Amino acid sequence: MPISPNFTSMLSKTWEINFTQCTPNGYLKYTELCNLLQLTAAAHSELGGISFADMQEFHQAWVLSRMRVEIEALPKWGDTVTVTTWINSLENSRSVRALEVQVNGVKIVGSETFWAVFNTQKRRPEALALPYAHFELFPDKKATATSFSKINIDSGREILFEKTVCLSDLDIVNHANNVKYLEWCLDLVDPKLLLKQKVASFDMNFLKELSLNDTVQIHENLQEETCIFSITKEDKTCFALQLHFKSNSEL
The missing domain is CATH 3.10.129.10 (Hotdog Thioesterase)
Structure with a gap:
């Protein structure tokens, strides 16, 4: 897909927490928290023309290599959360992406993720085949107190x-x-x-x-x-x- 006219280098998406994502105490599962972070990252890459579908033309995909998540609190059933993401670095086969979660304007979760470009046929890393210079990078804007x-x-x-x-x-x-x-x-x-x-x-x-x-x-x-x-x-x-x-x- 071409770069979306709605593309911006920093993306915020809202998600409503439903009961299937929660533990018996009504709070979001840690696994579902990670799913929301990844879905937001995927949405940003799609708008920017480097999504899974775009990369599959070259038999490539983003795979997660490292991830750190810092948690002040977890959202609960019925909450509407805003997940914001931006890229700290992106070159060749590697990218560092930051994400944070807010509820009612208050940050409750921060995450730093390290991604690699992976050839899905050769099963090994390689340089990204698609253009990415249109992504503005934010190397000094950190989402976590400590890096992965x-x-x-x-x-x-x-x-x-x-x-x-x-x-x-x-x-x-x-x-x-x-x-x-x-x-x-x-x-x-x-x-x-x-x-x-x-x-x-x-x-x-x-x-x-x-x-x-x-x-x-x-x-x-x-x-x-x-x-x-x-x-x-x-x-x-x-x-x-x-x-x-x-x-x-x-x-």
């Missing part, structure tokens, strides 16, 4: 669960969708920590793609205010998640 980072996976970790990737885990790029990794790990967290909104932030590193029928192991390393999950296939790490919980003084 590499997660250090301690060797002293416990295997919690083994899983086989199924069809419902796959997305349009024909690999396990990034939100699925988060879902698998959060299902192993004490529900009270999630329902009481004790997650202050989380980082995700996506290292290797997973395909249909792959068998993986989920590992955990639990510390006082931090929990690190890793997902491995044949002893090679494919994904890492670091959850930081609010201390009692922050509650």
Whole structure:
């Protein structure tokens, strides 16, 4: 698709939180929060002519490599949220995109994401084949207090669960969708920590793609205010998640 006449280098979209997106306490699931962030990023790329459909002419797609989310509060059922996104950097095969979520004009979530251009036939990164100079960049406008980072996976970790990737885990790029990794790990967290909104932030590193029928192991390393999950296939790490919980003084 050509660049939309409505394209702007900073995009805001509103979303209404419905009951299917919420946990039993009526607040938005962390996985659904990530879905909203990605849907907003996708809408911005579509307006700017670098969407999945545009890139598929060159057998390319954006894939998420790293993501950090900082949470002051979660929206609840019936809330209308505004998600705003802009690009910090974009060159060759890599892009850093910022996003923030507001309710009634108050920022409650900030996210920094790192994306790579991926050839869906060769299954490897490559330079973006489409023009992107029309995107104004905002390198100094940050959405998070801390940037995404590499997660250090301690060797002293416990295997919690083994899983086989199924069809419902796959997305349009024909690999396990990034939100699925988060879902698998959060299902192993004490529900009270999630329902009481004790997650202050989380980082995700996506290292290797997973395909249909792959068998993986989920590992955990639990510390006082931090929990690190890793997902491995044949002893090679494919994904890492670091959850930081609010201390009692922050509650």
